[in-house]
Amino acid sequence: MLGIIRVLTHDDPNFVGEHGRLIEQQYGIASLSRCIADQPTGIFDAASEARAVPKIVALGRQLEQDGCKALFLSCAADPGLAALRQAVSIPVVSAGSAAASIAALLQRPVAVMGIGANAPAPFRNLLGEDILYARPQGVTNTTDLLTPEGREASLACADGLYRQGIEVIAFSCTGFSTIALAGAINRQLGKIAIDAVSAAGLFASQLAPN
């Protein structure tokens, strides 16, 4: 059982279980998803991250006690990852470093695509401080991605990066997982995109397969 930590507060179990469903579809891994408390707007700045980290650590401990064999911190910024790894005895994979580390392995021209102002820390750490970063036009939150315009803008943003000579795009937003953008890029543009939830699922599939 994979314990999935969602770094926001949400009432809808369908929303909360989204990343777990994607990992189950792709890798056949069962999971248990839980949210941190009292942060309906999630993590969006240093103060909200500081409030979240102790909750992330406590939730990870709880998931371990409840029998999870590995944890997935489902956020591309890896908030509190080092503290969480210290706090539990099971493997912890996080969306940001999972996607960024696979992109780094490929050693080809790479860019990061997300919806924030710039590439989150794990991408800058693993791919270089000056890593090329882009966000789709008109998209500032994950809800924007769910519209036809948001999806179109995301595909156009990726296409623009590939036309510049980029060969690999790593996603720094799990909202692209919800709209299955990596698959669309593969089919429609014939290019490589690394989905952050799929990347984390890959690590879970190899290192905590039971």
Next chain:
Amino acid sequence: MLGIIRVLTHDDPNFVGEHGRLIEQQYGIASLSRCIADQPTGIFDAASEARAVPKIVALGRQLEQDGCKALFLSCAADPGLAALRQAVSIPVVSAGSAAASIAALLQRPVAVMGIGANAPAPFRNLLGEDILYARPQGVTNTTDLLTPEGREASLACADGLYRQGIEVIAFSCTGFSTIALAGAINRQLGKIAIDAVSAAGLFASQLAPN
């Protein structure tokens, strides 16, 4: 500490530690490499694999008892991987499924390159029974790779696959790690090759970072 299981018997500590050195260079992970006993010619058929599996399991248990936090089964055929995972409580990554699973994630036209008669089981399981497989001309064992001719034949083999439209090559032989072929392919051909030792190191770097 990463415990590395070499699936052959060898006296030279420099040879035995080769994969550990590559992982330390690339990911800064310390390791302890040990060989299985009484198999100087390694695993080359079903009978030699059957003899090796109980030794692989016993060696994995010993490395866990000696304090290793994760294990790397350094063979592209993943011999005894399921039994080893059952036998220990720490994560186990293996060269074959590590490389093959990353290649599968990329969802682009892929081939496997090795030195045996065909693609080992983990590559066929993860990339399809009919996965395209090639081996460099004149290369039948890892010693052949260490000559200038072997290196040239390996690069030519890869080049031929890319010219057929293959975009990603997964290595099913750790001998290509010793000659740093993935880096040569990247620099000289501008293409993606997934080195099996690097792939395993990537998993270890994310899930057993201490």
